[in-house]
Amino acid sequence: MNTPADDEVEVLIIGPSRSGAGGVNRYITGQCRYLPERIRTRVYSVAVPPGTGLARFALAVLIALKQMLLFPFRRPPDVVHIHSAQWNSFYQSSWYVLFVALVWRCPVVLHVHGSSFDEFLEVDSLPVRSLQSVVFDASDVVVALSDSWAEVLESHVDPRKVVVLHNAVDVSEYDPSFSTSPVRMSYVSRHIERKGTRELVEAIDQLAEEVPIDITIASQGPLSHLVEDLADSRSGVEYVGYVSEERKRKILDESMVYVLPTYAEGVPIAILEAMAGGNAIVSTGVGGIPSVVDEDNGVLVEPGDADELADALRTLLADPDRIRAMARASRRRVEAAHSWETVTADLVELYDSLAPSSRETADAPPEESYASK
Structure with missing residues:
Protein backbone atom coordinates (compact mmCIF):
# COMPACT_ATOMS: atom_id res chain seq x y z
CA MET A 1 0.00 0.00 0.00
CA ASN A 2 1.46 3.34 -1.05
CA THR A 3 -0.83 5.63 0.97
CA PRO A 4 0.20 5.87 4.66
CA ALA A 5 -2.44 4.54 7.02
CA ASP A 6 -2.90 7.94 8.68
CA ASP A 7 -3.42 9.86 5.40
CA GLU A 8 -6.92 11.24 4.93
CA VAL A 9 -8.80 10.41 1.75
CA GLU A 10 -11.91 12.34 0.78
CA VAL A 11 -14.50 10.30 -1.10
CA LEU A 12 -17.52 11.79 -2.83
CA ILE A 13 -20.31 9.21 -3.08
CA ILE A 14 -22.88 9.73 -5.82
CA GLY A 15 -26.08 7.69 -5.78
CA PRO A 16 -29.80 7.56 -5.00
CA SER A 17 -29.58 8.41 -1.33
CA ARG A 18 -32.98 9.11 0.19
CA SER A 19 -35.07 8.01 3.14
CA GLY A 20 -37.00 4.80 2.54
CA ALA A 21 -35.06 3.86 -0.61
CA GLY A 22 -33.83 0.36 -1.41
CA GLY A 23 -30.62 -1.61 -1.22
CA VAL A 24 -28.32 0.94 -2.88
CA ASN A 25 -29.41 3.58 -0.39
CA ARG A 26 -28.70 1.20 2.49
CA TYR A 27 -25.26 0.48 1.02
CA ILE A 28 -24.47 4.20 0.82
CA THR A 29 -25.63 4.65 4.42
CA GLY A 30 -23.29 1.83 5.44
CA GLN A 31 -20.36 3.35 3.55
CA CYS A 32 -20.72 6.61 5.44
CA ARG A 33 -21.31 4.94 8.78
CA TYR A 34 -18.65 2.24 8.86
CA LEU A 35 -15.67 3.61 6.95
CA PRO A 36 -12.87 4.78 9.29
CA GLU A 37 -12.64 8.47 10.14
CA ARG A 38 -9.67 9.08 7.89
CA ILE A 39 -11.86 8.18 4.89
CA ARG A 40 -13.97 11.32 4.83
CA THR A 41 -17.19 10.88 2.89
CA ARG A 42 -19.61 13.30 1.27
CA VAL A 43 -22.81 12.21 -0.47
CA TYR A 44 -24.35 13.81 -3.54
CA SER A 45 -27.82 12.35 -3.89
CA VAL A 46 -29.16 11.80 -7.39
CA ALA A 47 -32.45 10.31 -6.17
CA VAL A 48 -35.53 11.18 -8.18
CA PRO A 49 -39.19 10.68 -7.20
CA PRO A 50 -40.34 7.05 -7.58
CA GLY A 51 -43.42 6.07 -9.52
CA THR A 52 -44.67 5.57 -13.05
CA GLY A 53 -46.51 7.60 -15.64
CA LEU A 54 -45.61 10.50 -17.90
CA ALA A 55 -45.94 13.18 -15.22
CA ARG A 56 -43.63 11.29 -12.83
CA PHE A 57 -41.11 10.69 -15.60
CA ALA A 58 -41.10 14.38 -16.58
CA LEU A 59 -40.61 15.41 -12.95
CA ALA A 60 -37.76 12.92 -12.55
CA VAL A 61 -36.04 14.27 -15.67
CA LEU A 62 -36.31 17.86 -14.45
CA ILE A 63 -34.92 16.99 -11.02
CA ALA A 64 -32.08 14.97 -12.58
CA LEU A 65 -31.17 17.90 -14.86
CA LYS A 66 -31.14 20.27 -11.89
CA GLN A 67 -28.83 17.90 -10.01
CA MET A 68 -26.45 17.76 -12.99
CA LEU A 69 -26.38 21.56 -13.35
CA LEU A 70 -25.60 22.10 -9.67
CA PHE A 71 -22.97 19.37 -9.41
CA PRO A 72 -19.97 21.21 -10.99
CA PHE A 73 -20.04 23.80 -8.19
CA ARG A 74 -19.00 21.24 -5.59
CA ARG A 75 -15.44 20.84 -4.37
CA PRO A 76 -13.53 18.04 -6.12
CA PRO A 77 -12.59 15.17 -3.77
CA ASP A 78 -9.73 12.65 -3.91
CA VAL A 79 -11.93 9.82 -5.21
CA VAL A 80 -15.48 9.70 -6.59
CA HIS A 81 -17.59 6.58 -6.00
CA ILE A 82 -20.65 6.42 -8.28
CA HIS A 83 -23.45 3.91 -7.73
CA SER A 84 -25.33 2.96 -10.87
CA ALA A 85 -27.75 0.43 -12.33
CA GLN A 86 -29.24 -0.21 -15.76
CA TRP A 87 -31.13 2.03 -18.18
CA ASN A 88 -32.06 5.48 -16.81
CA SER A 89 -29.79 5.05 -13.82
CA PHE A 90 -26.82 4.41 -16.11
CA TYR A 91 -27.67 7.36 -18.40
CA GLN A 92 -27.86 9.59 -15.34
CA SER A 93 -24.60 8.24 -13.93
CA SER A 94 -22.82 8.64 -17.26
CA TRP A 95 -22.80 12.41 -16.98
CA TYR A 96 -21.14 12.26 -13.56
CA VAL A 97 -18.55 9.69 -14.64
CA LEU A 98 -17.53 11.74 -17.67
CA PHE A 99 -17.53 15.09 -15.86
CA VAL A 100 -15.44 13.76 -12.97
CA ALA A 101 -12.98 11.96 -15.25
CA LEU A 102 -12.58 14.66 -17.91
CA VAL A 103 -13.07 17.92 -16.00
CA TRP A 104 -12.09 17.21 -12.42
CA ARG A 105 -9.65 14.47 -13.47
CA CYS A 106 -10.44 12.53 -10.30
CA PRO A 107 -10.32 8.75 -10.01
CA VAL A 108 -13.76 7.23 -10.63
CA VAL A 109 -15.21 4.08 -9.08
CA LEU A 110 -18.31 2.94 -10.97
CA HIS A 111 -20.27 0.56 -8.73
CA VAL A 112 -22.67 -1.57 -10.77
CA HIS A 113 -25.91 -2.62 -9.10
CA GLY A 114 -29.17 -3.53 -10.80
CA SER A 115 -31.02 -6.74 -11.37
CA SER A 116 -30.97 -6.52 -15.19
CA PHE A 117 -27.59 -4.99 -15.95
CA ASP A 118 -26.67 -8.05 -18.01
CA GLU A 119 -29.64 -7.42 -20.32
CA PHE A 120 -28.71 -3.74 -20.51
CA LEU A 121 -25.20 -4.63 -21.68
CA GLU A 122 -26.61 -6.67 -24.56
CA VAL A 123 -29.03 -4.01 -25.81
CA ASP A 124 -29.20 -3.80 -29.62
CA SER A 125 -28.48 -0.08 -29.92
CA LEU A 126 -25.23 1.33 -31.24
CA PRO A 127 -25.56 4.70 -29.39
CA VAL A 128 -26.22 2.93 -26.07
CA ARG A 129 -23.39 0.43 -26.60
CA SER A 130 -21.07 3.31 -27.50
CA LEU A 131 -22.05 5.22 -24.35
CA GLN A 132 -21.39 2.14 -22.25
CA SER A 133 -17.93 1.79 -23.77
CA VAL A 134 -17.05 5.46 -23.21
CA VAL A 135 -18.23 5.36 -19.58
CA PHE A 136 -16.36 2.15 -18.79
CA ASP A 137 -13.20 3.55 -20.40
CA ALA A 138 -13.48 6.71 -18.30
CA SER A 139 -13.87 4.74 -15.05
CA ASP A 140 -10.77 3.70 -13.14
CA VAL A 141 -12.51 0.80 -11.39
CA VAL A 142 -15.79 -0.97 -12.17
CA VAL A 143 -17.25 -2.78 -9.16
CA ALA A 144 -19.18 -6.04 -9.51
CA LEU A 145 -21.28 -7.54 -6.72
CA SER A 146 -20.09 -11.14 -7.20
CA ASP A 147 -17.78 -13.31 -9.30
CA SER A 148 -20.62 -14.16 -11.68
CA TRP A 149 -21.44 -10.47 -12.20
CA ALA A 150 -17.72 -9.81 -12.73
CA GLU A 151 -17.73 -12.33 -15.58
CA VAL A 152 -20.68 -10.52 -17.15
CA LEU A 153 -18.90 -7.17 -16.93
CA GLU A 154 -15.56 -8.46 -18.15
CA SER A 155 -17.05 -9.17 -21.58
CA HIS A 156 -17.58 -5.40 -21.95
CA VAL A 157 -15.01 -3.85 -19.60
CA ASP A 158 -11.23 -4.17 -19.42
CA PRO A 159 -10.93 -7.08 -16.92
CA ARG A 160 -8.09 -5.25 -15.16
CA LYS A 161 -10.62 -2.64 -14.07
CA VAL A 162 -13.20 -5.04 -12.63
CA VAL A 163 -13.21 -5.56 -8.86
CA VAL A 164 -15.61 -7.66 -6.79
CA LEU A 165 -16.90 -5.92 -3.68
CA HIS A 166 -19.58 -7.71 -1.71
CA ASN A 167 -22.75 -6.12 -0.45
CA ALA A 168 -22.79 -5.85 3.32
CA VAL A 169 -25.00 -5.64 6.39
CA ASP A 170 -24.39 -4.83 10.05
CA HIS A 338 -20.69 -9.79 4.14
CA SER A 339 -20.23 -7.87 7.36
CA TRP A 340 -19.39 -4.19 7.10
CA GLU A 341 -16.15 -4.83 8.98
CA THR A 342 -14.93 -7.02 6.12
CA VAL A 343 -16.28 -4.89 3.28
CA THR A 344 -14.98 -1.58 4.64
CA ALA A 345 -11.47 -3.04 4.75
CA ASP A 346 -11.78 -3.74 1.02
CA LEU A 347 -13.17 -0.26 0.37
CA VAL A 348 -10.32 1.39 2.27
CA GLU A 349 -7.76 -0.57 0.27
CA LEU A 350 -9.46 0.47 -2.95
CA TYR A 351 -9.65 4.16 -2.01
CA ASP A 352 -6.04 4.22 -0.84
CA SER A 353 -4.90 2.72 -4.13
CA LEU A 354 -6.71 5.46 -6.07
CA ALA A 355 -5.94 8.47 -3.86
CA PRO A 356 -3.61 11.06 -5.47
CA SER A 357 -0.72 10.42 -3.06
CA SER A 358 -0.88 6.72 -3.89
CA ARG A 359 -1.08 7.30 -7.64
CA GLU A 360 1.82 9.74 -7.64
CA THR A 361 4.15 7.41 -5.74
CA ALA A 362 3.09 4.11 -7.21
CA ASP A 363 5.94 2.15 -8.70
CA ALA A 364 3.86 -0.72 -10.07
CA PRO A 365 2.63 -0.70 -13.66
CA PRO A 366 -1.17 -0.48 -14.27
CA GLU A 367 -1.66 -4.19 -14.54
CA GLU A 368 -0.40 -4.59 -10.97
CA SER A 369 -2.91 -2.13 -9.53
CA TYR A 370 -5.65 -2.97 -7.06
CA ALA A 371 -8.18 -3.24 -9.89
CA SER A 372 -6.28 -6.14 -11.42
CA LYS A 373 -6.33 -8.30 -8.30
Whole structure:
Protein backbone atom coordinates (compact mmCIF):
# COMPACT_ATOMS: atom_id res chain seq x y z
CA MET A 1 0.00 0.00 0.00
CA ASN A 2 1.46 3.34 -1.05
CA THR A 3 -0.83 5.63 0.97
CA PRO A 4 0.20 5.87 4.66
CA ALA A 5 -2.44 4.54 7.02
CA ASP A 6 -2.90 7.94 8.68
CA ASP A 7 -3.42 9.86 5.40
CA GLU A 8 -6.92 11.24 4.93
CA VAL A 9 -8.80 10.41 1.75
CA GLU A 10 -11.91 12.34 0.78
CA VAL A 11 -14.50 10.30 -1.10
CA LEU A 12 -17.52 11.79 -2.83
CA ILE A 13 -20.31 9.21 -3.08
CA ILE A 14 -22.88 9.73 -5.82
CA GLY A 15 -26.08 7.69 -5.78
CA PRO A 16 -29.80 7.56 -5.00
CA SER A 17 -29.58 8.41 -1.33
CA ARG A 18 -32.98 9.11 0.19
CA SER A 19 -35.07 8.01 3.14
CA GLY A 20 -37.00 4.80 2.54
CA ALA A 21 -35.06 3.86 -0.61
CA GLY A 22 -33.83 0.36 -1.41
CA GLY A 23 -30.62 -1.61 -1.22
CA VAL A 24 -28.32 0.94 -2.88
CA ASN A 25 -29.41 3.58 -0.39
CA ARG A 26 -28.70 1.20 2.49
CA TYR A 27 -25.26 0.48 1.02
CA ILE A 28 -24.47 4.20 0.82
CA THR A 29 -25.63 4.65 4.42
CA GLY A 30 -23.29 1.83 5.44
CA GLN A 31 -20.36 3.35 3.55
CA CYS A 32 -20.72 6.61 5.44
CA ARG A 33 -21.31 4.94 8.78
CA TYR A 34 -18.65 2.24 8.86
CA LEU A 35 -15.67 3.61 6.95
CA PRO A 36 -12.87 4.78 9.29
CA GLU A 37 -12.64 8.47 10.14
CA ARG A 38 -9.67 9.08 7.89
CA ILE A 39 -11.86 8.18 4.89
CA ARG A 40 -13.97 11.32 4.83
CA THR A 41 -17.19 10.88 2.89
CA ARG A 42 -19.61 13.30 1.27
CA VAL A 43 -22.81 12.21 -0.47
CA TYR A 44 -24.35 13.81 -3.54
CA SER A 45 -27.82 12.35 -3.89
CA VAL A 46 -29.16 11.80 -7.39
CA ALA A 47 -32.45 10.31 -6.17
CA VAL A 48 -35.53 11.18 -8.18
CA PRO A 49 -39.19 10.68 -7.20
CA PRO A 50 -40.34 7.05 -7.58
CA GLY A 51 -43.42 6.07 -9.52
CA THR A 52 -44.67 5.57 -13.05
CA GLY A 53 -46.51 7.60 -15.64
CA LEU A 54 -45.61 10.50 -17.90
CA ALA A 55 -45.94 13.18 -15.22
CA ARG A 56 -43.63 11.29 -12.83
CA PHE A 57 -41.11 10.69 -15.60
CA ALA A 58 -41.10 14.38 -16.58
CA LEU A 59 -40.61 15.41 -12.95
CA ALA A 60 -37.76 12.92 -12.55
CA VAL A 61 -36.04 14.27 -15.67
CA LEU A 62 -36.31 17.86 -14.45
CA ILE A 63 -34.92 16.99 -11.02
CA ALA A 64 -32.08 14.97 -12.58
CA LEU A 65 -31.17 17.90 -14.86
CA LYS A 66 -31.14 20.27 -11.89
CA GLN A 67 -28.83 17.90 -10.01
CA MET A 68 -26.45 17.76 -12.99
CA LEU A 69 -26.38 21.56 -13.35
CA LEU A 70 -25.60 22.10 -9.67
CA PHE A 71 -22.97 19.37 -9.41
CA PRO A 72 -19.97 21.21 -10.99
CA PHE A 73 -20.04 23.80 -8.19
CA ARG A 74 -19.00 21.24 -5.59
CA ARG A 75 -15.44 20.84 -4.37
CA PRO A 76 -13.53 18.04 -6.12
CA PRO A 77 -12.59 15.17 -3.77
CA ASP A 78 -9.73 12.65 -3.91
CA VAL A 79 -11.93 9.82 -5.21
CA VAL A 80 -15.48 9.70 -6.59
CA HIS A 81 -17.59 6.58 -6.00
CA ILE A 82 -20.65 6.42 -8.28
CA HIS A 83 -23.45 3.91 -7.73
CA SER A 84 -25.33 2.96 -10.87
CA ALA A 85 -27.75 0.43 -12.33
CA GLN A 86 -29.24 -0.21 -15.76
CA TRP A 87 -31.13 2.03 -18.18
CA ASN A 88 -32.06 5.48 -16.81
CA SER A 89 -29.79 5.05 -13.82
CA PHE A 90 -26.82 4.41 -16.11
CA TYR A 91 -27.67 7.36 -18.40
CA GLN A 92 -27.86 9.59 -15.34
CA SER A 93 -24.60 8.24 -13.93
CA SER A 94 -22.82 8.64 -17.26
CA TRP A 95 -22.80 12.41 -16.98
CA TYR A 96 -21.14 12.26 -13.56
CA VAL A 97 -18.55 9.69 -14.64
CA LEU A 98 -17.53 11.74 -17.67
CA PHE A 99 -17.53 15.09 -15.86
CA VAL A 100 -15.44 13.76 -12.97
CA ALA A 101 -12.98 11.96 -15.25
CA LEU A 102 -12.58 14.66 -17.91
CA VAL A 103 -13.07 17.92 -16.00
CA TRP A 104 -12.09 17.21 -12.42
CA ARG A 105 -9.65 14.47 -13.47
CA CYS A 106 -10.44 12.53 -10.30
CA PRO A 107 -10.32 8.75 -10.01
CA VAL A 108 -13.76 7.23 -10.63
CA VAL A 109 -15.21 4.08 -9.08
CA LEU A 110 -18.31 2.94 -10.97
CA HIS A 111 -20.27 0.56 -8.73
CA VAL A 112 -22.67 -1.57 -10.77
CA HIS A 113 -25.91 -2.62 -9.10
CA GLY A 114 -29.17 -3.53 -10.80
CA SER A 115 -31.02 -6.74 -11.37
CA SER A 116 -30.97 -6.52 -15.19
CA PHE A 117 -27.59 -4.99 -15.95
CA ASP A 118 -26.67 -8.05 -18.01
CA GLU A 119 -29.64 -7.42 -20.32
CA PHE A 120 -28.71 -3.74 -20.51
CA LEU A 121 -25.20 -4.63 -21.68
CA GLU A 122 -26.61 -6.67 -24.56
CA VAL A 123 -29.03 -4.01 -25.81
CA ASP A 124 -29.20 -3.80 -29.62
CA SER A 125 -28.48 -0.08 -29.92
CA LEU A 126 -25.23 1.33 -31.24
CA PRO A 127 -25.56 4.70 -29.39
CA VAL A 128 -26.22 2.93 -26.07
CA ARG A 129 -23.39 0.43 -26.60
CA SER A 130 -21.07 3.31 -27.50
CA LEU A 131 -22.05 5.22 -24.35
CA GLN A 132 -21.39 2.14 -22.25
CA SER A 133 -17.93 1.79 -23.77
CA VAL A 134 -17.05 5.46 -23.21
CA VAL A 135 -18.23 5.36 -19.58
CA PHE A 136 -16.36 2.15 -18.79
CA ASP A 137 -13.20 3.55 -20.40
CA ALA A 138 -13.48 6.71 -18.30
CA SER A 139 -13.87 4.74 -15.05
CA ASP A 140 -10.77 3.70 -13.14
CA VAL A 141 -12.51 0.80 -11.39
CA VAL A 142 -15.79 -0.97 -12.17
CA VAL A 143 -17.25 -2.78 -9.16
CA ALA A 144 -19.18 -6.04 -9.51
CA LEU A 145 -21.28 -7.54 -6.72
CA SER A 146 -20.09 -11.14 -7.20
CA ASP A 147 -17.78 -13.31 -9.30
CA SER A 148 -20.62 -14.16 -11.68
CA TRP A 149 -21.44 -10.47 -12.20
CA ALA A 150 -17.72 -9.81 -12.73
CA GLU A 151 -17.73 -12.33 -15.58
CA VAL A 152 -20.68 -10.52 -17.15
CA LEU A 153 -18.90 -7.17 -16.93
CA GLU A 154 -15.56 -8.46 -18.15
CA SER A 155 -17.05 -9.17 -21.58
CA HIS A 156 -17.58 -5.40 -21.95
CA VAL A 157 -15.01 -3.85 -19.60
CA ASP A 158 -11.23 -4.17 -19.42
CA PRO A 159 -10.93 -7.08 -16.92
CA ARG A 160 -8.09 -5.25 -15.16
CA LYS A 161 -10.62 -2.64 -14.07
CA VAL A 162 -13.20 -5.04 -12.63
CA VAL A 163 -13.21 -5.56 -8.86
CA VAL A 164 -15.61 -7.66 -6.79
CA LEU A 165 -16.90 -5.92 -3.68
CA HIS A 166 -19.58 -7.71 -1.71
CA ASN A 167 -22.75 -6.12 -0.45
CA ALA A 168 -22.79 -5.85 3.32
CA VAL A 169 -25.00 -5.64 6.39
CA ASP A 170 -24.39 -4.83 10.05
CA VAL A 171 -24.56 -8.32 11.48
CA SER A 172 -24.46 -7.00 15.06
CA GLU A 173 -27.92 -5.46 14.61
CA TYR A 174 -29.48 -8.94 14.33
CA ASP A 175 -30.17 -11.42 17.12
CA PRO A 176 -31.53 -14.62 15.54
CA SER A 177 -33.74 -16.92 17.58
CA PHE A 178 -32.96 -20.17 15.68
CA SER A 179 -36.31 -21.43 16.98
CA THR A 180 -38.24 -24.01 14.96
CA SER A 181 -41.22 -24.21 17.31
CA PRO A 182 -43.01 -23.35 15.13
CA VAL A 183 -41.09 -22.86 11.90
CA ARG A 184 -41.81 -19.25 11.05
CA MET A 185 -41.34 -17.94 7.52
CA SER A 186 -41.01 -14.39 6.23
CA TYR A 187 -41.10 -12.34 3.04
CA VAL A 188 -39.92 -8.75 3.26
CA SER A 189 -39.67 -7.21 -0.19
CA ARG A 190 -41.65 -5.03 -2.56
CA HIS A 191 -44.87 -6.56 -3.83
CA ILE A 192 -44.10 -6.51 -7.54
CA GLU A 193 -43.93 -9.08 -10.32
CA ARG A 194 -40.10 -9.11 -10.41
CA LYS A 195 -39.86 -10.08 -6.74
CA GLY A 196 -42.07 -13.12 -7.27
CA THR A 197 -44.91 -11.90 -5.07
CA ARG A 198 -47.51 -13.69 -7.19
CA GLU A 199 -45.65 -17.03 -6.96
CA LEU A 200 -45.20 -16.58 -3.22
CA VAL A 201 -48.93 -16.10 -2.73
CA GLU A 202 -49.78 -19.12 -4.91
CA ALA A 203 -47.25 -21.36 -3.13
CA ILE A 204 -48.37 -20.38 0.36
CA ASP A 205 -52.01 -20.85 -0.66
CA GLN A 206 -51.15 -24.39 -1.78
CA LEU A 207 -49.30 -25.23 1.43
CA ALA A 208 -52.07 -23.86 3.64
CA GLU A 209 -54.34 -26.60 2.26
CA GLU A 210 -52.00 -29.24 3.66
CA VAL A 211 -50.08 -28.02 6.72
CA PRO A 212 -50.25 -25.26 9.34
CA ILE A 213 -48.59 -22.09 8.03
CA ASP A 214 -46.78 -19.40 9.98
CA ILE A 215 -45.54 -16.58 7.73
CA THR A 216 -45.15 -12.83 8.10
CA ILE A 217 -45.30 -10.80 4.89
CA ALA A 218 -44.12 -7.20 5.00
CA SER A 219 -43.68 -4.25 2.64
CA GLN A 220 -46.12 -3.15 -0.04
CA GLY A 221 -46.54 -2.52 -3.75
CA PRO A 222 -48.87 -2.97 -6.72
CA LEU A 223 -49.52 -6.64 -5.83
CA SER A 224 -50.29 -6.04 -2.14
CA HIS A 225 -53.96 -6.83 -2.78
CA LEU A 226 -52.94 -10.44 -3.45
CA VAL A 227 -51.18 -10.61 -0.10
CA GLU A 228 -54.12 -9.00 1.68
CA ASP A 229 -56.51 -11.54 0.17
CA LEU A 230 -54.20 -14.38 1.20
CA ALA A 231 -54.02 -13.11 4.78
CA ASP A 232 -57.80 -12.77 4.92
CA SER A 233 -58.40 -16.31 3.67
CA ARG A 234 -55.61 -18.27 5.37
CA SER A 235 -54.88 -18.50 9.07
CA GLY A 236 -51.22 -18.25 9.92
CA VAL A 237 -50.58 -15.64 7.24
CA GLU A 238 -49.82 -12.23 8.74
CA TYR A 239 -49.60 -9.18 6.50
CA VAL A 240 -48.03 -6.18 8.25
CA GLY A 241 -47.51 -3.77 5.32
CA TYR A 242 -44.67 -1.28 5.34
CA VAL A 243 -42.41 -1.70 8.38
CA SER A 244 -39.57 0.28 9.96
CA GLU A 245 -35.99 -1.00 9.83
CA GLU A 246 -36.27 -1.99 13.50
CA ARG A 247 -39.48 -3.95 12.91
CA LYS A 248 -37.97 -5.58 9.82
CA ARG A 249 -34.99 -6.83 11.83
CA LYS A 250 -37.33 -8.25 14.47
CA ILE A 251 -39.31 -10.13 11.79
CA LEU A 252 -36.11 -11.60 10.35
CA ASP A 253 -34.75 -12.51 13.80
CA GLU A 254 -37.95 -14.38 14.66
CA SER A 255 -38.31 -16.22 11.35
CA MET A 256 -36.33 -19.27 10.26
CA VAL A 257 -37.10 -19.41 6.53
CA TYR A 258 -36.87 -16.35 4.29
CA VAL A 259 -38.59 -16.61 0.92
CA LEU A 260 -37.72 -14.45 -2.11
CA PRO A 261 -38.81 -16.07 -5.43
CA THR A 262 -37.37 -13.21 -7.46
CA TYR A 263 -36.98 -13.07 -11.25
CA ALA A 264 -33.80 -10.92 -11.39
CA GLU A 265 -31.30 -9.59 -8.85
CA GLY A 266 -27.79 -8.36 -8.26
CA VAL A 267 -26.92 -9.68 -4.80
CA PRO A 268 -29.96 -8.69 -2.72
CA ILE A 269 -29.22 -6.96 0.55
CA ALA A 270 -32.62 -8.30 1.65
CA ILE A 271 -31.22 -11.85 1.48
CA LEU A 272 -28.07 -10.83 3.38
CA GLU A 273 -30.24 -9.26 6.07
CA ALA A 274 -32.28 -12.46 6.31
CA MET A 275 -29.07 -14.48 6.62
CA ALA A 276 -27.90 -12.16 9.41
CA GLY A 277 -31.25 -12.83 11.10
CA GLY A 278 -30.57 -16.57 11.00
CA ASN A 279 -32.75 -17.79 8.15
CA ALA A 280 -32.61 -20.65 5.71
CA ILE A 281 -33.10 -19.01 2.29
CA VAL A 282 -35.56 -20.16 -0.35
CA SER A 283 -34.97 -18.13 -3.48
CA THR A 284 -34.08 -18.46 -7.16
CA GLY A 285 -30.76 -19.02 -8.91
CA VAL A 286 -30.71 -15.65 -10.67
CA GLY A 287 -28.04 -12.93 -10.75
CA GLY A 288 -25.60 -13.14 -7.86
CA ILE A 289 -27.88 -15.08 -5.51
CA PRO A 290 -25.97 -18.39 -6.01
CA SER A 291 -22.89 -16.61 -4.64
CA VAL A 292 -24.57 -16.37 -1.22
CA VAL A 293 -27.12 -19.22 -1.24
CA ASP A 294 -26.39 -22.89 -1.89
CA GLU A 295 -27.45 -26.28 -0.50
CA ASP A 296 -25.71 -25.53 2.80
CA ASN A 297 -27.94 -22.60 3.70
CA GLY A 298 -30.96 -22.76 1.41
CA VAL A 299 -32.82 -23.98 -1.62
CA LEU A 300 -32.90 -22.39 -5.09
CA VAL A 301 -35.84 -22.87 -7.44
CA GLU A 302 -36.72 -21.68 -10.93
CA PRO A 303 -38.26 -18.19 -11.08
CA GLY A 304 -41.93 -18.07 -12.04
CA ASP A 305 -42.70 -21.62 -10.86
CA ALA A 306 -45.14 -21.53 -7.93
CA ASP A 307 -45.45 -25.32 -7.84
CA GLU A 308 -41.69 -25.84 -7.50
CA LEU A 309 -41.60 -23.16 -4.82
CA ALA A 310 -44.39 -24.91 -2.91
CA ASP A 311 -42.56 -28.25 -3.22
CA ALA A 312 -39.33 -26.74 -1.89
CA LEU A 313 -41.09 -25.17 1.08
CA ARG A 314 -43.08 -28.36 1.76
CA THR A 315 -39.90 -30.45 1.87
CA LEU A 316 -38.06 -27.95 4.02
CA LEU A 317 -40.88 -27.46 6.53
CA ALA A 318 -40.93 -31.22 7.11
CA ASP A 319 -37.32 -31.15 8.37
CA PRO A 320 -36.83 -28.59 11.19
CA ASP A 321 -33.33 -29.88 11.96
CA ARG A 322 -32.26 -29.15 8.38
CA ILE A 323 -33.77 -25.67 8.63
CA ARG A 324 -31.86 -24.98 11.83
CA ALA A 325 -28.57 -26.13 10.28
CA MET A 326 -29.16 -23.95 7.21
CA ALA A 327 -30.06 -20.95 9.35
CA ARG A 328 -26.84 -21.23 11.33
CA ALA A 329 -24.86 -21.64 8.10
CA SER A 330 -26.46 -18.45 6.75
CA ARG A 331 -25.41 -16.54 9.83
CA ARG A 332 -21.82 -17.83 9.65
CA ARG A 333 -21.57 -17.00 5.96
CA VAL A 334 -22.76 -13.43 6.28
CA GLU A 335 -20.47 -12.87 9.26
CA ALA A 336 -17.46 -14.14 7.31
CA ALA A 337 -17.92 -12.37 3.97
CA HIS A 338 -20.69 -9.79 4.14
CA SER A 339 -20.23 -7.87 7.36
CA TRP A 340 -19.39 -4.19 7.10
CA GLU A 341 -16.15 -4.83 8.98
CA THR A 342 -14.93 -7.02 6.12
CA VAL A 343 -16.28 -4.89 3.28
CA THR A 344 -14.98 -1.58 4.64
CA ALA A 345 -11.47 -3.04 4.75
CA ASP A 346 -11.78 -3.74 1.02
CA LEU A 347 -13.17 -0.26 0.37
CA VAL A 348 -10.32 1.39 2.27
CA GLU A 349 -7.76 -0.57 0.27
CA LEU A 350 -9.46 0.47 -2.95
CA TYR A 351 -9.65 4.16 -2.01
CA ASP A 352 -6.04 4.22 -0.84
CA SER A 353 -4.90 2.72 -4.13
CA LEU A 354 -6.71 5.46 -6.07
CA ALA A 355 -5.94 8.47 -3.86
CA PRO A 356 -3.61 11.06 -5.47
CA SER A 357 -0.72 10.42 -3.06
CA SER A 358 -0.88 6.72 -3.89
CA ARG A 359 -1.08 7.30 -7.64
CA GLU A 360 1.82 9.74 -7.64
CA THR A 361 4.15 7.41 -5.74
CA ALA A 362 3.09 4.11 -7.21
CA ASP A 363 5.94 2.15 -8.70
CA ALA A 364 3.86 -0.72 -10.07
CA PRO A 365 2.63 -0.70 -13.66
CA PRO A 366 -1.17 -0.48 -14.27
CA GLU A 367 -1.66 -4.19 -14.54
CA GLU A 368 -0.40 -4.59 -10.97
CA SER A 369 -2.91 -2.13 -9.53
CA TYR A 370 -5.65 -2.97 -7.06
CA ALA A 371 -8.18 -3.24 -9.89
CA SER A 372 -6.28 -6.14 -11.42
CA LYS A 373 -6.33 -8.30 -8.30
